[in-house]
Amino acid sequence: MSLGSVVRAEGPVRVLLVDDTESAADTMSALSGCDRLDVAAVDAPTAAVDAHAESPFDCIVTEFEFDGTGGLDALLRVRELPNPPPVILFTRLDSEETVREAVAAGVADVVDKRPTDAQIAVLAHRISKAVAAARQSTELDELHAWLRVVAEQSLVGLYVIRDGRVAFVNEYLSNLLGYDTDEVVGRPITEFVVEEDRAIVEESLRNRSHGSVESMSYTVRVRDYADELTALEITGQRTTVDGEPVVVGTAMDVTARLESERLLRRSERLTSQIISSLPDMVFISEPTEFDIVYINDQFESVWGRDVSLLYDDPNSFLDLIHVDDRDQLTRAIDEMFVDIRDGAVDDQYEYEFRFVPEGSERIHWATARAVPLLGENGDVTNILGVISDLTERISHERELAQQNARLDAFARVLSHDIRGPLAVAQGRLELARELDDDSHLDHVERAHRRITDVVEDVLSLARDERSVLDATEVSLADAAATGWEMCSSNADHVRCEIGELPVVEADESRTTRLFENLFRNALQHARNGRAGAADRGDEPTDLVIRVGALPSRRGFFVEDNGPGIPASIRDRVFDAGFSTKDGDGNGLGLGIVRQIADSHGWAVRVVDGAAGARFEVLFDPVGEAGAAE
Numbered sequence: 001m002s003l004g005s006v007v008r009a010e011g012p013v014r015v016l017l018v019d020d021t022e023s024a025a026d027t028m029s030a031l032s033g034c035d036r037l038d039v040a041a042v043d044a045p046t047a048a049v050d051a052h053a054e055s056p057f058d059c060i061v062t063e064f065e066f067d068g069t070g071g072l073d074a075l076l077r078v079r080e081l082p083n084p085p086p087v088i089l090f091t092r093l094d095s096e097e098t099v100r101e102a103v104a105a106g107v108a109d110v111v112d113k114r115p116t117d118a119q120i121a122v123l124a125h126r127i128s129k130a131v132a133a134a135r136q137s138t139e140l141d142e143l144h145a146w147l148r149v150v151a152e153q154s155l156v157g158l159y160v161i162r163d164g165r166v167a168f169v170n171e172y173l174s175n176l177l178g179y180d181t182d183e184v185v186g187r188p189i190t191e192f193v194v195e196e197d198r199a200i201v202e203e204s205l206r207n208r209s210h211g212s213v214e215s216m217s218y219t220v221r222v223r224d225y226a227d228e229l230t231a232l233e234i235t236g237q238r239t240t241v242d243g244e245p246v247v248v249g250t251a252m253d254v255t256a257r258l259e260s261e262r263l264l265r266r267s268e269r270l271t272s273q274i275i276s277s278l279p280d281m282v283f284i285s286e287p288t289e290f291d292i293v294y295i296n297d298q299f300e301s302v303w304g305r306d307v308s309l310l311y312d313d314p315n316s317f318l319d320l321i322h323v324d325d326r327d328q329l330t331r332a333i334d335e336m337f338v339d340i341r342d343g344a345v346d347d348q349y350e351y352e353f354r355f356v357p358e359g360s361e362r363i364h365w366a367t368a369r370a371v372p373l374l375g376e377n378g379d380v381t382n383i384l385g386v387i388s389d390l391t392e393r394i395s396h397e398r399e400l401a402q403q404n405a406r407l408d409a410f411a412r413v414l415s416h417d418i419r420g421p422l423a424v425a426q427g428r429l430e431l432a433r434e435l436d437d438d439s440h441l442d443h444v445e446r447a448h449r450r451i452t453d454v455v456e457d458v459l460s461l462a463r464d465e466r467s468v469l470d471a472t473e474v475s476l477a478d479a480a481a482t483g484w485e486m487c488s489s490n491a492d493h494v495r496c497e498i499g500e501l502p503v504v505e506a507d508e509s510r511t512t513r514l515f516e517n518l519f520r521n522a523l524q525h526a527r528n529g530r531a532g533a534a535d536r537g538d539e540p541t542d543l544v545i546r547v548g549a550l551p552s553r554r555g556f557f558v559e560d561n562g563p564g565i566p567a568s569i570r571d572r573v574f575d576a577g578f579s580t581k582d583g584d585g586n587g588l589g590l591g592i593v594r595q596i597a598d599s600h601g602w603a604v605r606v607v608d609g610a611a612g613a614r615f616e617v618l619f620d621p622v623g624e625a626g627a628a629e
Contacts, residue, residue, distance in 0.1 A: 013131050014055075017041040018048040018062035019090075023113075027090070027120070031061075034124040052078055057085050058131045061123070063113075064091040064098060076105050083138050086130035090123055108134070157232070157251035162244060164188055164205055173251050176232065178224025192222045194229065204236065205247060219254065231255040283310075285383040287340055287372070290314050290333055293382070302389050304358030322354035322363060329353050336370060340380050345372045352390075364391040418455070420487035420520065421447040447486070474508045476501035476556060480547045483515030487523065494523065499548035501556055504619065506600055514596045515558070518615055519545060521590055522560040525613070550616060555602070559614035570606040 013036055017028050020043040031039045040057070042048050044066060052060065060078065078084050086108035093099060093112045102110050108130040111123045157173025159166060166184050174181040177192050189205075190198045197220040204216050217235045224230065236249035281302060283295040292314045295307050299317075309316050318326055329351055336349045349370040354363050368387045372380045425447035432440035477498055484496045496519065522545050545560045565573060574594040593615075597604040603618045 012036050012038045013059060013128065014057045015039045015127055016048055016051060016057040016060045018043070018045060018060060020044065020066050021063065027123075030117070030120040031124060031127075034120075037124060037127065049077055052081075052085070056083075058134070059085050059108075059127050060087045061090045061127065062087060064089055064102070076107075079106055086134045088123070088126055088130060157253075159189075159249060159251060160241075161189055161205060161236075161247040162241075164190070164202075167246065176224075176230055176251065176253055177222060178226060178228070192224075194221045194223055197221055201234075204234075219258075229255075231258050280389075281387040283385045283387075285314070285385065287380040287382055289337060302357065302364075303355070304360065320355045320358060322356065325353040325355075336383075340372060345380055347371070362391075364389055365394045366390055418451050420516065421451045424486060425451075443485075470507050470509070471505050472508060473503055474506040474511050475503050476511070477547075479506075479508060479511045480515045483512045484519055484545075486512075486516050487520045494543040494545070496545045497547070499546070501547065501549050502553050510596045510599065514593050514617075515547070517590065517593050518558040521593075522558070522562060522613065525562055525565075550618070554620060555616055555618040557614055557616045559609045560612045561610075562612035564609060564612040565606055573606060574604070 015031060015037055017024065017031065017039055019027060019041065024041060024043065028039050028041045031037055040051070042051055045062070048060060048062070051057075076087060078087070087106070089098075089102040089107045089110045091098065091110075091113050093110070099110050109126045111126050112119065157176055158168070158170040159173055160168035165186060165188055169177075169181055169184050171181060174184050177184055184192075190201055193201050200218055200220055204218060217233070219231060219233050221229050221231050231254050232251045233254045234249060234251050236247045238245065238247055240246070281296065281298040283299075284293050285291055286293060292310045295310055297307065299305065299307050299310060303317065303320060305317070305320070318330060321329055332349070332351050336345075339345050351368045351370075352366070353368070354365055356363055366387055366389050368385060370383055370385045373382045373384055375381045425444045428440040428443040428447070432438060432444070477500070480496075480498050480501065484498070488494070488496065522543070543560060543562060545558065547556065547558050549556050574590050594604050597617055601619075605616055605618070607614050607616055
């Protein structure tokens with residue numbers, strides 16, 4: 001049912017005059033002249049009832065008797081209607097009995113009917129007063145009805161506490177307490193509160209009752225008749241009703257909210273612990289610009305800077321980015337935020353860059369992945385970033401790659417360096433069979449030992465390039481002679497001249513291999529030169545390989561009269577795999593020469609020779625210009 005407006009707009013007062021006497025017309029005329037009075041007249045009570053039913057009036061002014069009959073009984077029937085208008089008796093007051101009867105009948109006022117202007121003014125004033133009182137009563141009734149509806153339909157608990165006892169609760173709160181409303185009213189409020197929280201309630205009521213606190217908010221737990229606990233968020237306000245202090249307020253069930261908050265805090269705590277324990281740097285940025293709102297402690301441990309610096313200036317980390325990667329990374333970050341503003345965001349952005357931690361000189365490799373986080377409406381709410389330090393992984397991968405390359409090189413070395421001794425063994429074996437001369441078998445045995453030495457040396461170097469040398473006093477002349485024997489089979493038009501060489505502390509097997517590879521390099525490249533001379537129609541000359549000591553016995557040299565080594569490639573000839581011979585040679589021979597020299601602490605270099613290629617091995621390379629690195 002609609003209760004109508006609580007407050008009505010002020011307007012004219014509609015008055016119905018009920019009078020069948022000769023003075024009725026004068027009374028109506030006089031009242032009509034009064035301000036804000038709209039007067040109509042009838043001459044009988046029954047007509048008045050019908051007129052009010054058809055169009056309600058704000059006030060009815062009536063005579064006491066009509067043609068000798070009482071008129072109040074009929075007129076007062078309007079009192080039975082909703083929002084009845086006040087009835088004023090306007091008649092000659094010849095006796096007090098008339099007044100008593102009128103008051104008993106429920107009239108709002110009695111005015112003596114005298115033919116004077118003053119009495120008309122009195123009547124007009126009484127009409128306005130009665131109508132104002134009636135309207136105020138109606139408004140209060142409507143307000144009370146509204147309050148009842150609000151209290152009954154409220155989605156929060158409402159209460160009034162007087163002297164520590166419940167004076168009022170609405171149905172919502174009584175249901176939360178698990179009782180009917182009449183079972184709650186009159187009982188101390190602390191009866192429903194768990195013992196651990198009663199002190200909170202008592203202190204709150206005491207402070208507000210004494211006026212030291214006007215309002216307060218707190219949370220307590222209450223226990224219903226089934227011993228179930230409910231958490232209530234209580235708000236209260238001190239006020240006065242009929243001169244007595246009371247506390248009025250609300251109570252809201254926050255059990256589910258508190259549990260959700262507890263689970264959320266637990267989830268946030270676990271998430272924080274997980275993120276903090278990650279080896280990667282994790283950060284969260286605002287969606288429209290690079291503005292850090294969270295970052296874990298790994299930034300400090302990996303990058304060497306306090307995380308507070310990033311909160312103050314998020315772009316300060318760019319100072320640590322390698323100068324060659326800084327501009328590119330800055331552009332990539334800016335492009336990501338442009339995508340977000342344009343609504344064309346990708347699922348993930350990934351960048352790779354180098355950085356140098358604060359106070360360090362070592363270059364680190366890192367990869368950054370940025371993931372836009374989306375809200376329910378699809379808008380980007382934040383940027384989640386993860387930066388991983390890849391330095392150790394990349395270093396490990398490079399070590400594995402180098403090791404694999406080295407193992408592959410060593411595998412080729414075996415076939416490369418074994419070829420010479422194997423050819424010697426095969427040639428001598430054939431001679432022994434053809435000539436029935438067992439002396440050639442000594443050379444076969446020596447070649448086999450050489451093959452065994454090569455295999456052992458390569459395996460040793462494969463395990464550790466700088467493995468401990470089996471150092472003894474080695475005659476370089478003898479090592480050179482043995483090396484030449486291992487690679488000189490079928491070497492026509494070639495002679496090797498070995499001059500006086502010193503005796504040094506060295507690994508005999510590796511030193512022999514050093515000479516062997518230098519000789520083989522000369523043979524391979526000199527043959528190319530001789531083939532070129534034959535193609536030109538020139539008479540090929542003998543290839544001469546010379547071995548001798550450097551001045552002051554600070555090293556030795558191996559040179560030939562072949563085509564030589566161009567200056568443009570001298571820095572590369574010792575690189576593993578480098579070769580100038582297409583389809584022939586694996587480019588490992590000189591790489592092994594440098595490796596053997598390095599293992600002894602020597603240095604090997606290519607210099608200008610008298611005719612062809614010249615290699616110099618320096619025992620003490622410190623201070624020597626042009627020494628190999």
